[in-house]
Amino acid sequence: MSGHENTGVVRKEDMNIPDEERIEKGPVVIMECVENIPCNPCVAVCSFDAVKMKEITDTPEIDFDTCTGCGLCVTECPGLAIFVIDCSYSEDKCKVTVPYEYLPVPEEGDEVMALDRKGEEVEKAEVTDVRKSGKTYAVTLEVDRKNVWNVRGFEVIG
Amino acid sequence: MTIVVCRCEDVTEEDIVEAIEEGYDELEKLKRHLRLGMGPCQGKTCMLIARRILGRETGKSVDDMDTPTARPPSQPVPFSLLASPEECEEDE
Amino acid sequence: MSEKRIFDHPVLKFDRGQEFYFEFEGKKIKAYEGETIASALYADGLTKFTESKILERPRGFFCAIGKCSSCIMSVNGRPHVRTCVTQAEENMKVERHGARPKFPGIDVGRGKEIKEKEIEIAIIGGGPAGLMAAITAAKLGSEVHLFDEGSNPGGQLIKQTHQFFGSHEEDAGTRGIVIGENLAEEAQKLGVNIHPKTKVLGYYFDRKVAVERKGRFEIYDVGGIVYAGGAIENYLAFENNDFPGVYGAGGVQTLMNEEGIVPGEKVLMVGSGNVGLIVSYQLLQAGVDVAEVIEALPTIGGYQVHASKIRRAGVPIQTSHTIVKAVGEDEVEGAVVHQVDEDWKKVEGTERKIDCDIICLAVGLRPDTSFLRQADCEMEYVAELGGFVPLRTEDMRTTTKGIYVAGDSAGIEEATVAALEGKLAGAALHEELNEEDEETKRLKREAKKGLEQMRKGPYGKVPRLGVKTCTVDEEVCG
Ligand code: SF4
Ligand code: SF4
Ligand code: FES
Ligand code: FES
Numbered sequence: 001m002s003g004h005e006n007t008g009v010v011r012k013e014d015m016n017i018p019d020e021e022r023i024e025k026g027p028v029v030i031m032e033c034v035e036n037i038p039c040n041p042c043v044a045v046c047s048f049d050a051v052k053m054k055e056i057t058d059t060p061e062i063d064f065d066t067c068t069g070c071g072l073c074v075t076e077c078p079g080l081a082i083f084v085i086d087c088s089y090s091e092d093k094c095k096v097t098v099p100y101e102y103l104p105v106p107e108e109g110d111e112v113m114a115l116d117r118k119g120e121e122v123e124k125a126e127v128t129d130v131r132k133s134g135k136t137y138a139v140t141l142e143v144d145r146k147n148v149w150n151v152r153g154f155e156v157i158g
Numbered sequence: 159m160t161i162v163v164c165r166c167e168d169v170t171e172e173d174i175v176e177a178i179e180e181g182y183d184e185l186e187k188l189k190r191h192l193r194l195g196m197g198p199c200q201g202k203t204c205m206l207i208a209r210r211i212l213g214r215e216t217g218k219s220v221d222d223m224d225t226p227t228a229r230p231p232s233q234p235v236p237f238s239l240l241a242s243p244e245e246c247e248e249d250e
Numbered sequence: 251m252s253e254k255r256i257f258d259h260p261v262l263k264f265d266r267g268q269e270f271y272f273e274f275e276g277k278k279i280k281a282y283e284g285e286t287i288a289s290a291l292y293a294d295g296l297t298k299f300t301e302s303k304i305l306e307r308p309r310g311f312f313c314a315i316g317k318c319s320s321c322i323m324s325v326n327g328r329p330h331v332r333t334c335v336t337q338a339e340e341n342m343k344v345e346r347h348g349a350r351p352k353f354p355g356i357d358v359g360r361g362k363e364i365k366e367k368e369i370e371i372a373i374i375g376g377g378p379a380g381l382m383a384a385i386t387a388a389k390l391g392s393e394v395h396l397f398d399e400g401s402n403p404g405g406q407l408i409k410q411t412h413q414f415f416g417s418h419e420e421d422a423g424t425r426g427i428v429i430g431e432n433l434a435e436e437a438q439k440l441g442v443n444i445h446p447k448t449k450v451l452g453y454y455f456d457r458k459v460a461v462e463r464k465g466r467f468e469i470y471d472v473g474g475i476v477y478a479g480g481a482i483e484n485y486l487a488f489e490n491n492d493f494p495g496v497y498g499a500g501g502v503q504t505l506m507n508e509e510g511i512v513p514g515e516k517v518l519m520v521g522s523g524n525v526g527l528i529v530s531y532q533l534l535q536a537g538v539d540v541a542e543v544i545e546a547l548p549t550i551g552g553y554q555v556h557a558s559k560i561r562r563a564g565v566p567i568q569t570s571h572t573i574v575k576a577v578g579e580d581e582v583e584g585a586v587v588h589q590v591d592e593d594w595k596k597v598e599g600t601e602r603k604i605d606c607d608i609i610c611l612a613v614g615l616r617p618d619t620s621f622l623r624q625a626d627c628e629m630e631y632v633a634e635l636g637g638f639v640p641l642r643t644e645d646m647r648t649t650t651k652g653i654y655v656a657g658d659s660a661g662i663e664e665a666t667v668a669a670l671e672g673k674l675a676g677a678a679l680h681e682e683l684n685e686e687d688e689e690t691k692r693l694k695r696e697a698k699k700g701l702e703q704m705r706k707g708p709y710g711k712v713p714r715l716g717v718k719t720c721t722v723d724e725e726v727c728g
Contacts, residue, residue, distance in 0.1 A: 230452020
C-alpha cells in the first residue's frame with residue numbers, strides 16, 4: 001500500500017492542481033490538503049475569493065484563474081499544507097514558497113538544502129524571499145524547474 | 159518479563175492472568191484481590207489495560223464488564239484536611 | 251548533562267520568572283518561579299521520581315497533569331504530593347518516599363472548620379469546555395464558579411502551540427495557547443469566580459461538590475454542575491512499560507510546551523492519531539529528534555496534513571507496527587518493535603531495535619468520568635468516544651438532575667467540539683435554573699448547529715455515531 005493514508009505523503013494525482021497553461025502564466029497556489037477535515041481558514045483569508053467550500057469539511061475548491069499566487073494563505077493554514085509555485089519567469093528555474101516553523105530562520109540570499117515530501121535532500125537552493133505572519137514564515141526558494149513538484153521543504157545548512 | 163498494568167499498586171499482567179484463572183473474573187473482584195485500581199490515581203491509569211486483559215482471558219466484551227465503584231475523595235488528601243487533632247479552630 | 255530547558259523556540263516564548271533554589275534529598279535544585287517541582291527536577295536531570303511498592307522498580311513521571319500519581323513525593327513532610335502539579339517554592343524540602351512514606355506527624359496542618367457555601371452554578375474543569383460553559387452561563391446572568399486544578403485556566407489548550415483547525419469563526423488558525431488565554435480573560439470579565447489550584451475531591455448527595463482549596467476542605471452546595479473534567483491518557487502493555495522514559499504524549503506536551511523543558515534527545519512516538527502527529531511536530535520544533543512514528547493499524551490515524559508535515563521533516567511513519575519492549579537497564583535506552591498482520595499477529599523476521607531515550611505513548615485518550623460515577627450518572631461504553639461516557643440528552647444533561655457534561659468527559663473529540671458542548675451545556679443549565687428566554691434558546695441553537703457542522707464529513711463519522719448511541723430522550727433522563 002502506498003497511498004497517503006499509509007505513508008503520509010501525497011502524490012500529484014491526489015491533488016487538485018492547475019493546468020500547464022496556468023502554471024506557465026504566473027505564481028499559483030498548490031493546496032496539498034486532500035481529506036475532508038473540518039477546517040477552512042484558507043477560504044477566509046483569501047482576499048480574492050479564489051477558495052471556496054460548501055461545507056467546512058469539504059476540501060478547498062480553488063479557482064486557479066482567480067488566484068494571484070499572493071501567498072497570503074501559506075502562513076494561515078494550520079495544516080501547513082499550502083504552497084505557491086512560480087514557473088513563469090525563467091526557462092530552467094522555478095520558485096517554490098513553503099511554510100516554515102522551525103529554527104533557525106534563513107535569510108534572503110542564503111543557500112539551503114531543499115527537501116522533498118519525505119524529507120529527502122533534493123538540491124541546494126537559494127532563498128529569494130522570507131515573509132512572516134504570526135509565528136509562521138513563508139520562505140521562497142529558487143529551484144530547478146524539474147524539481148518544482150518535489151521540493152516542499154528545506155533545511156538550513158551549517 | 160515485567161508488563162505493568164497498575165503502576166500505583168504494582169500489579170503485573172501475569173498477576174491478573176493468574177487471578178482470573180483462580181476465579182477472580184470481574185474487575186471488582188480483581189480490585190479487591192490485587193488492589194488493582196486502588197492506588198493514589200484511583201484506577202485512572204490501569205483500568206483500560208485491565209479491561210483488555212480480562213476481555214482477552216474470559217471472552218467478555220468490554221461493555222459487558224462491571225465498573226468498580228468510584229468514591230470520593232478522588233485524590234489523596236492529608237488527614238488534617240478532614241479531621242483535626244485538636245478542636246476546630248478558625249484560621250486567619 | 252545537556253541543558254533540558256528550552257531557550258529558543260520558533261513559536262513559543264518562555265518568560266521564566268525569578269530564579270531560586272529548593273532542596274531535594276539534600277541537594278540544591280534550581281527552579282524558576284512558576285515551574286512545577288517535577289519540571290525543575292526533570293530539568294536538573296532526575297528521571298526516577300519514585301520507587302514502586304512491591305517490585306521496587308524506579309518510575310518516572312507519566313501524565314504530567316496530575317492524573318496518574320506517578321510523580322508523588324514528600325514535600326515539606328507531606329507525603330503523596332503530585333509534584334507535576336505543585337509549584338516549586340523557595341527552600342521547599344522535597345524527598346522521594348517510594349512506597350513507604352513516613353507518617354507526617356501532626357504539625358503539618360490542622361483540621362480547619364469545614365466551609366459550606368451555597369452557589370448557583372459550579373463548573374468543574376477549566377479547559378475549553380469548562381470555560382465556554384462558564385462564559386455562556388455568566389453571560390446569561392447566572393452566578394458561576396469555575397474550579398480548576400491548574401494555576402491558569404485554559405486546560406490542555408495551553409500546550410497546543412499549533413494553529414487550530416475548525417471554522418474561522420470558531421478561532422481556527424489561532425494557536426490553542428492564545429484561545430485559552432482569551433477565553434479565561436473573557437470569563438473573568440463576565441464575573442465568573444475562577445478558583446485556580448483547586449482540587450475537586452468528589453460528589454456528595456445531593457449536589458454537593460467537595461474541593462480542596464488553599465489547604466482547606468470546602469463543600470459547595472450547588473444548583474447545577476457542568477462537569478468538564480477532561481480526559482485520561484491511555485496506557486499500553488509491553489515489556490518494561492513502566493520504565494522512566496515511557497511517557498504519555500500529553501505529559502511530554504505539558505513538559506515541553508508549558509514548562510519549556512525537552513523530554514530527551516530522541517523519541518519513538520507510539521500512535522499516529524492527531525495527538526501523536528502533532529506532538530511529533532512539536533518535538534521537532536523544540537529541537538528533539540523523532541526516530542519514528544509507529545502505528546498498529548494499517549493506516550495513519552490522524553489528518554493527512556499533520557502526517558505530511560512531519561514526513562517533510564524526514565520522520566518515517568510505520569503503519570502495522572507495534573512496540574513489544576522497552577530496552578535498557580532500568581530506564582529507556584531503546585525500543586523493540588515489529589510488524590503485525592491483519593490479525594494483530596507478529597510478522598516473523600520483522601523485529602528490530604530502535605534507538606531512543608524516550609518512548610512517547612499517544613495511544614488515545616478516554617473520558618475522565620469518576621466524578622460523574624460518584625454522582626450516579628448512568629454510563630455506557632461507547633468505543634467511538636473513547637470509552638465509558640455518561641448518557642446525556644441533546645442538551646448535554648446527564649441522567650442525574652442538574653448535572654451536565656461537556657468536552658472530553660462526554661467523549662473524546664476535538665477542542666472546538668469541546669468548546670461548543672460547553673456553550674450548549676452552560677446555556678442549558680442556565681435554562682434549567684431560570685425562566686425560559688430567547689437569548690438562551692438562541693445560544694443553544696447556535697451551539698447545536700456548530701456541533702452538527704463539526705461532525706460532518708468522514709472524520710466526523712465516528713463521533714457522530716458515538717454521540718448518537720449515548721444521546722437519550724428527556725424522559726429517560728428523568
Ligand atoms: S495564493 Fe493568494 S490568491 Fe491564491 S488562494 Fe492563496 S490567498 Fe488566495
Ligand atoms: S486551511 Fe489548510 S488544512 Fe485547512 S482546509 Fe485549507 S488547506 Fe486544508
Ligand atoms: S495505576 Fe492502578 S491505581 Fe493507579
Ligand atoms: S500525576 Fe504527576 S505525572 Fe501523572
